[in-house]
Amino acid sequence: MPNAFETPQDAEDAFYDAFEEGNIEAMMTAWAARDDIICIQPMRRQAIGRQGVREAWEEVFSSGARLAVEVHHQHWSESGDCAIHIVLEQLTLNGDASNRPPPILATNLYRNYGDGWLLVLHHASPPPPPPGMVQGMPPQAGIQVPVMPQR
Amino acid sequence: MPNAFETPQDAEDAFYDAFEEGNIEAMMTAWAARDDIICIQPMRRQAIGRQGVREAWEEVFSSGARLAVEVHHQHWSESGDCAIHIVLEQLTLNGDASNRPPPILATNLYRNYGDGWLLVLHHASPPPPPPGMVQGMPPQAGIQVPVMPQR
Numbered sequence: 001m002p003n004a005f006e007t008p009q010d011a012e013d014a015f016y017d018a019f020e021e022g023n024i025e026a027m028m029t030a031w032a033a034r035d036d037i038i039c040i041q042p043m044r045r046q047a048i049g050r051q052g053v054r055e056a057w058e059e060v061f062s063s064g065a066r067l068a069v070e071v072h073h074q075h076w077s078e079s080g081d082c083a084i085h086i087v088l089e090q091l092t093l094n095g096d097a098s099n100r101p102p103p104i105l106a107t108n109l110y111r112n113y114g115d116g117w118l119l120v121l122h123h124a125s126p127p128p129p130p131p132g133m134v135q136g137m138p139p140q141a142g143i144q145v146p147v148m149p150q151r
Numbered sequence: 152m153p154n155a156f157e158t159p160q161d162a163e164d165a166f167y168d169a170f171e172e173g174n175i176e177a178m179m180t181a182w183a184a185r186d187d188i189i190c191i192q193p194m195r196r197q198a199i200g201r202q203g204v205r206e207a208w209e210e211v212f213s214s215g216a217r218l219a220v221e222v223h224h225q226h227w228s229e230s231g232d233c234a235i236h237i238v239l240e241q242l243t244l245n246g247d248a249s250n251r252p253p254p255i256l257a258t259n260l261y262r263n264y265g266d267g268w269l270l271v272l273h274h275a276s277p278p279p280p281p282p283g284m285v286q287g288m289p290p291q292a293g294i295q296v297p298v299m300p301q302r
Contacts (some may be wrong), residue, residue, distance in 0.1 A: 036228035038237060040256065045279050046237050075199055077187035082233050082262065084272060086189060103285055105191065107258065107274045112235065120224050121235060123258045125276030128196050 003029070004116025008083035011110050011117045012090060016069050016089075022061040028054055032118035040123040042104055068092040072103070081112040089124065102127045153260040154180070155267025159234035162261050162268045167220050167240075173212040179205055183262060184267035191274040193255055223254070232263040240275065253278045 005011040011030050018026035031037050031053060039053045040046045046058035068091070075086040089104040105128075109121035156162040162181050169177035182188050182204060190198045190207050198207035205243040219242070239254040256279075260272035 036226075036230070036235075037254060038226060038228075038235065040257070040258070040276070042236075043277060043279055045256070046225055074197055075187075075189060077189075079187070079262070079264075084187075084189065084260070086191075105196070107189070107191070107272065109235075109260065109272075111230070113230075121258065121260075123274045123276070125191070125274070126194060128194055 004112070006116060007118045008078065008085065008110035011119050012071075012085060012108060015108070015119055015122070016029055016071055020067055020069050022064070022067070024054060024061055027057050027061075030119045032113065034120065036120045038123070039120070042094050042126055062144075064142050066094045068095070074105075081114075083110040083117065084108070085110070099119045133144070155263070155269050156212050157267060159229065159236065159268045163222075163236060163259060166270055166273070167222055169251035171218055171220055173215070173218070175205060175209055178208050178212075181270045183264065183271045188270070189272045189274070191276070193275050193277055194253070202259055217245045219246070222287065225256075234261040234263075234268065235259070236261070255260065 005014065013025065015030035018024075018030060026052065031050065034051065035049045037050065037053055038046055038048055039056050041056060041060070044056070047053050051086040069089040070092075072088040072090065073085060074088060075084075077084050085108045087106050087108065089106055090102070091101055093099045093101075104124045104126070106122060108119060110117045111120045112118075156165065165177065166181035169175075169181060179201065182201065184201065186200045188200060188204055190204045192198075192207060192211070195207070198204050221241040221243075223239040223241065224236060225239060226235075228235050236259045238257050238259065240253045240257055242252055244250045244252075255275045255277070257273060257275040260271060261268045262271045263269075
């Protein structure tokens with residue numbers, strides 16, 4: 001069972017340290033020991049529960065790529081036993097600064113169930129496109145929904 | 152000030168009803184009266200606080216498009232004063248069933264601050280691509296991050 005953390009930020013540090021290390025056991029210590037934890041990686045369906053979340057990260061880590069993650073906080077709020085961090089994640093792959101995908105926008109939700117803070121939700125999604133980029137939604141819709149990249 | 156709802160689902164119904172109606176005042180009744188509410192529309196940056204969230208929805212509604220939203224629940228959890236709903240939102244534009252963008256995957260977080268439930272976070276993002284689609288990330292990364300649609 002994971003030991004809870006003193007602050008939401010401590011849980012977040014454990015999460016991103018494990019992400020960078022590609023360490024699945026360390027990753028799982030950041031998450032609450034609950035069947036209702038949720039992880040949504042960019043352009044993926046939700047992974048639910050400890051086993052689902054573990055498998056999602058095992059798949060990420062299975063490539064063996066060396067990932068560095070710069071975390072840029074966009075917004076924090078904490079109220080009662082619930083803390084929300086909105087972050088931009090800037091990945092660097094295999095130490096190659098020229099190979100940096102667009103930053104990922106993520107919501108991290110932490111709860112304190114009485115003995116400290118743990119991650120319960122990570123929803124990561126593609127970032128806004130660069131200014132001036134046209135997105136793939138009928139213009140009358142008013143909502144911008146990207147089309148899938150055509151490959 | 153919004154009146155809180157008896158259940159998270161009541162707040163969610165108010166949110167999607169207002170979405171379909173394009174009614175900004177009704178939309179804002181679904182949200183908590185707090186400076187730390189967060190709305191992330193697909194491929195957009197976060198909107199924070201009641202004014203920011205209002206402006207984000209005013210922009211969506213300004214097109215005048217008639218939107219129908221089918222909401223498909225993927226996962227629910229509720230613990231203490233915090234409820235999380237993961238949903239797929241299937242939009243139909245102007246009643247044209249042939250003009251349906253890919254469904255949007257959204258996290259809705261509701262809180263009960265003592266007098267009922269209100270929406271505090273909406274994070275909506277592009278859906279997974281259809282099976283077999285290759286995504287735009289260096290394959291060694293192991294993480295799928297979409298490239299921006301090239302237009």
